[in-house]
Amino acid sequence: MARAITTRKKVMWTALSWGIGLLIFFPILWTFLTSFKTEATAIADPPVWFAFDWTLENYRAVQERSNYPLALTNSIIIAVGSTILGIAIAVPAAWAMAFVPGRRTKDVLLWMLSTKMLPAVGVLYPLVLLAKWLGVMDSRILLIVVLMLINLPIIVWMLYTYFREIPGEILEAARMDGASLRNEIIYVLTPMAIPGIASTILLNIILAWNEAFWTILLTTVDAAPLTKFIASFSAPEGLFYAKLSAASMMAIAPILVMGWFSQKQLVRGLTFGAVK
Amino acid sequence: MKLERAFFAATAIVSVAATAAMAQSDATTLTIATVNNGDMITMQGLMDDFNEKHPDINVEWVTLEENVLRQNVTTDISTGGGQYDILTIGTYEVPIWGANGWLVPLDDLPAEYEVDDIIPAIRDGLSVDDTLYAVPFYGESSFTMYRKDLMEEAGLEMPDAPTWEFIRDAAAKMTDRENDVNGICLRGKAGWGENMALLTAMSNSFGARWFDEDWNAQFDSEAWSNTLNFYLDMMEESGPAGAANNGFNENLTLFQQGKCGIWIDATSAGQFVVNDDSTVAEHVGFAQAPDTGLGKRGNWLWAWSLAIPTSSENVEAAKTFLTWATGPDYGELVANEKGWVAVPPGTRSSLYENENYTGAAPFADMTMASMNTADPNNPTVDPVPYTGVQFVAIPEFQGIGTQVGQQFAAALAGQQSAEDALAAAQELTNEEMEAAGY
Numbered sequence: 001m002a003r004a005i006t007t008r009k010k011v012m013w014t015a016l017s018w019g020i021g022l023l024i025f026f027p028i029l030w031t032f033l034t035s036f037k038t039e040a041t042a043i044a045d046p047p048v049w050f051a052f053d054w055t056l057e058n059y060r061a062v063q064e065r066s067n068y069p070l071a072l073t074n075s076i077i078i079a080v081g082s083t084i085l086g087i088a089i090a091v092p093a094a095w096a097m098a099f100v101p102g103r104r105t106k107d108v109l110l111w112m113l114s115t116k117m118l119p120a121v122g123v124l125y126p127l128v129l130l131a132k133w134l135g136v137m138d139s140r141i142l143l144i145v146v147l148m149l150i151n152l153p154i155i156v157w158m159l160y161t162y163f164r165e166i167p168g169e170i171l172e173a174a175r176m177d178g179a180s181l182r183n184e185i186i187y188v189l190t191p192m193a194i195p196g197i198a199s200t201i202l203l204n205i206i207l208a209w210n211e212a213f214w215t216i217l218l219t220t221v222d223a224a225p226l227t228k229f230i231a232s233f234s235a236p237e238g239l240f241y242a243k244l245s246a247a248s249m250m251a252i253a254p255i256l257v258m259g260w261f262s263q264k265q266l267v268r269g270l271t272f273g274a275v276k
Numbered sequence: 277m278k279l280e281r282a283f284f285a286a287t288a289i290v291s292v293a294a295t296a297a298m299a300q301s302d303a304t305t306l307t308i309a310t311v312n313n314g315d316m317i318t319m320q321g322l323m324d325d326f327n328e329k330h331p332d333i334n335v336e337w338v339t340l341e342e343n344v345l346r347q348n349v350t351t352d353i354s355t356g357g358g359q360y361d362i363l364t365i366g367t368y369e370v371p372i373w374g375a376n377g378w379l380v381p382l383d384d385l386p387a388e389y390e391v392d393d394i395i396p397a398i399r400d401g402l403s404v405d406d407t408l409y410a411v412p413f414y415g416e417s418s419f420t421m422y423r424k425d426l427m428e429e430a431g432l433e434m435p436d437a438p439t440w441e442f443i444r445d446a447a448a449k450m451t452d453r454e455n456d457v458n459g460i461c462l463r464g465k466a467g468w469g470e471n472m473a474l475l476t477a478m479s480n481s482f483g484a485r486w487f488d489e490d491w492n493a494q495f496d497s498e499a500w501s502n503t504l505n506f507y508l509d510m511m512e513e514s515g516p517a518g519a520a521n522n523g524f525n526e527n528l529t530l531f532q533q534g535k536c537g538i539w540i541d542a543t544s545a546g547q548f549v550v551n552d553d554s555t556v557a558e559h560v561g562f563a564q565a566p567d568t569g570l571g572k573r574g575n576w577l578w579a580w581s582l583a584i585p586t587s588s589e590n591v592e593a594a595k596t597f598l599t600w601a602t603g604p605d606y607g608e609l610v611a612n613e614k615g616w617v618a619v620p621p622g623t624r625s626s627l628y629e630n631e632n633y634t635g636a637a638p639f640a641d642m643t644m645a646s647m648n649t650a651d652p653n654n655p656t657v658d659p660v661p662y663t664g665v666q667f668v669a670i671p672e673f674q675g676i677g678t679q680v681g682q683q684f685a686a687a688l689a690g691q692q693s694a695e696d697a698l699a700a701a702q703e704l705t706n707e708e709m710e711a712a713g714y
């Protein structure tokens with residue numbers, strides 16, 4: 001009897017998980033299907049599911065009208081660049097906070113997080129004027145620095161949490177063996193925190209990839225990433241749903257694939273230290 | 277060792293990215309910020325002609341959704357960013373930005389540009405103190421699109437210039453909800469450029485206005501109450517379900533699929549309801565926007581236009597582009613490639629005297645008649661301190677218009693009464709205007 005209930009429960013939980021999973025995945029599936037429809041089938045009512053003439057026309061039109069390779073390259077450089085720069089700054093910062101905390105470390109951590117609560121538009125004008133003065137508007141380096149600064153609090157917080165799980169005695173032992181501070185961080189701390197660092201990197205690449213406020217406002221042509229590429233296919237007057245879907249699929253495909261392949265690391269990293 | 281190398285590689289990638297972004301060419305490059313609509317896409321496809329005539333000018337396009345474009349361009353122009361050489365802006369922005377000194381005056385266009393050929397109402401809308409600050413790329417008013425077959429079944433005939441009462445009556449008779457036919461489809465989605473474009477234009481024909489001459493909000497007037505109650509009652513009798521979510525695109529879809537008897541919206545929709553995507557193409561008729569006999573019709577006026585910001589460093593090259601893209605020869609260029617029906621409408625009077633065009637576009641006469649009856653300087657029956665037919669050309673309007681639109685959309689969705697919506701609109705408008713120092 002007990003066994004039957006367990007099986008039924010299992011089936012229920014599995015069905016529920018699948019249901020929630022499909023619900024979350026549905027918008028992506030629908031975008032995928034719409035991207036292969038004609039504009040007329042895309043807006044058909046009742047909606048057409050699979051029985052339509054699949055066409056690659058939208059992908060061709062999108063390709064023709066915009067510079068996808070440039071947008072993709074920009075997205076990759078900006079997302080990866082800002083994450084690497086962020087990690088390079090955050091590892092020493094998180095080390096200091098985790099292993100040699102001062103009286104105000106907690107306050108500093110909280111203060112850092114509070115900058116995330118600032119509405120982005122509040123610093124728009126100072127930042128644009130500064131970028132203009134430095135002559136770096138519409139450049140990748142500007143976006144790398146800006147996105148790094150925006151995500152830095154999250155990177156430091158995540159790394160701080162992981163580092164706190166590592167016993168300080170191991171680092172002390174390394175120091176007794178004569179390791180310098182630099183060697184201690186690079187050869188002892190970092191390898192032990194690899195799962196945490198990996199998930200921080202992945203999460204930050206995703207955040208930087210999807211960032212649409214700064215990437216749209218600070219670029220025009222040369223540094224415009226995929227967010228600007230998608231924005232160019234949205235229209236309030238005129239029906240371009242199928243083309244918009246094709247553009248969306250092209251923009252999310254790389255990050256979607258990366259997400260699938262790194263699922264394990266992401267989940268492990270995000271739940272790191274959750275069970276004591 | 278591996279990790280150390282990774283850190284060095286990281287620094288290298290970042291610095292390479294910095295230098296790679298700096299490459300620039302010598303020829304004059306114009307960066308044009310534009311919206312994503314059919315006419316703009318057509319223009320991008322015709323660039324070979326421009327490049328042939330002006331090999332020394334390169335053109336780069338930045339296409340964006342309307343609101344994103346507005347945000348981008350406003351930031352650029354107010355900081356003197358100089359990222360763009362040509363901006364695509366509407367009749368709402370031009371009077372404000374022109375008065376601010378943000379746009380280059382276009383009072384020295386060459387004679388062959390034939391500036392007098394531009395439709396007078398549009399030219400007025402793009403001028404400040406009689407100085408032109410932008411040239412129209414395509415213009416639109418609004419009009420009534422209807423199904424001739426359904427009208428016939430209902431035993432009615434649509435006059436060229438109907439009244440709102442006639443429209444309401446005809447819509448009720450055409451409504452057949454069992455067969456999914458709604459007598460009337462109107463915008464309901466909240467937004468200053470969505471439901472408020474329709475309702476503000478409609479309110480003009482009921483004698484309402486946004487502000488009196490001292491900038492006091494007028495939502496407590498009888499005229500506004502008549503407008504909103506009429507709209508809500510008519511939509512309840514004959515409108516589609518979930519109308520509070522419908523904007524231009526949604527109503528276009530409904531109309532194309534034969535689910536609307538009447539649709540009052542932009543004249544630029546004319547080409548979409550008679551094209552191949554429309555299942556009712558052969559049954560569509562056109563009439564002017566309705567009135568109530570007070571001397572004003574419920575039609576708006578809008579023109580997507582090209583302007584040059586004062587921060588541009590390539591003003592002369594930009595002017596060369598403007599005269600090509602909006603000049604008298606451009607229409608023929610489009611016609612040769614895509615047929616006369618695809619020529620951007622609503623900018624030049626000569627287009628409406630061209631038999632090739634009027635023969636190909638069944639909506640041409642009504643478009644011209646509608647454009648000629650809209651007056652941005654005297655939009656409604658009583659005098660007003662602002663310009664604009666379906667908007668008020670002050671910087672605060674985007675915010676206020678959208679908030680008022682949300683109140684009216686909530687009334688359409690049945691979440692509050694017309695009176696409550698008007699009272700809320702009155703209060704929030706006066707508050708915002710007071711805060712803005714009016």
